[in-house]
Amino acid sequence: MSLEEQGVPTVAVHTDIFARLVNAVTRANGMPTSRQAYVPQPVVDRSPEQLRAYIYGTDPVSSRPFMQEVIEGLSNPLDEADLEGVSFERNTPRLLEADTGDNLQQHFQANGWTDHLPVILPTEERVARMLEGTSHAPDEVVGKLRPTFFREYWEFTVEKVAVNAVMAGARPEYLPVILALASTGQTSRSSSTNSFAMISLINGPIRKEIGTGDGIGVLGPYNHANATIGRAYNLLSINLQGGSEPGDTYMGSLGNWYNYSSTFAEAEERSPWTPFHVQHGYGPTESTASVFFGGWYTQAGYGPRETWQEKFRHAFAGAEQYLPPIIVMDPICARGFVDLGYDSKEKFIAWCADNARLTAREYWDNQWIQTLMRPQAEAGVEPYASRLRADPDDRISIFEPDQIKIVVAGGETQGAWKMIGGRYQPSWTVSVDAWR
């Protein structure tokens, strides 16, 4: 659409599964008649002959010859709708029309405002009580969210976050954490075809104040604060970004159970290592929320047992190479690594980075490495350029040390660890105290 705006007639080619999304995006950009042509899904892994058949075949959306769509899209005269586009306001009301509780539950469900589980209805009284959890004004703008980079941002206020916190069943004292998560600007409901989720971590004194869980069942539904804060982050991501609707604002092929709720706290007092937030520039008495983008793969193990090195090497090799891991380690396990000489997270991470390897052939044979990393490699950006120069049979390093993260949590019923796909950026740790 940017090319159209600069005066270049353009046709965009997509696969047919994205037709509804394309319609929504072009309409939201004021250019609903921009020209599109569709081929069948998929293009990935198709041979040249199969792709040629697409081009000589029929557009599965318009049922007209594909190339006729392309040529006419560039050369047919414009009509009035093409010259005007569409302009409109999309206001959302503060309050809904009064109705019964049952009808409102149905209304929320039917409009895609829930995670398909019942919600606590956000009455004025409940929202007012939730807002007592922060000193910030209800109409203060917290930030903006969108399901993916090519969609438009929606803006939201403290009150809107509180509404979603009520719906999730959260308590007012959790609100600063939920506001902090919302303020990251990172949606927990990405529309990526990769079915990503956002995993969130709480550090600092707020954990004890609100009773977050870092012990038995830390990554499961065994703590009210963890469960409802994580659910609130997902509900607010759905509603404050303009939806998470399959085929439109959500395209994850398989979906992701982490999208229900995936918030946990670090067991700072039982960890032999520096807490995550202190590693990332905050003081031990500051409270923070951190988010990790992914949740796509999860691997697990125990240890450190005699063959722990092989186990970790296998786990890294089984990870998706475009998505670095967060390793959640039970305190028993972490202390075991201290006994082996890894007396800091950084030392253990250095070993991990050195041992997270694949052959160059395997590394590059990944559609997202091809799509995202190969252009950088060809432009000379390291470490991708070196990885591209490697012999196909060379075992190349796949994660840099600063991409691997470790958090200590767990109930010490056994020395277990989980390795979860979760990309992190330093700006994704934010202050909870700022939202008290």
Added chain:
Amino acid sequence: MTNKLIVHDPRGYPPRVTGKRLAPRLTALEGKVVFLVDCLFDNSDLFMDQMQHWFAQHLPTVRIRTIRPRESWYDDPDMRATIGEEGDAAILGVGL
């Protein structure tokens, strides 16, 4: 009588949509420069190769040039500037 509740709308605030016009179309493609924009998704280069073959066979006077953005997903103003200065039309593709 059934009790009725007043509740908040949970949605955020979408931006206003402002209409934009399409670029003027070409009266004919013959002799024009058409850029095939390989958007860098896996296999889109092969797809664009096949598009190029189609043009060579069916509209050989169209001057096809292929171009790639610096990265997939992100806008590349330099690439757009090249297309604007040196091209008459563009075909972008292909997604997933």
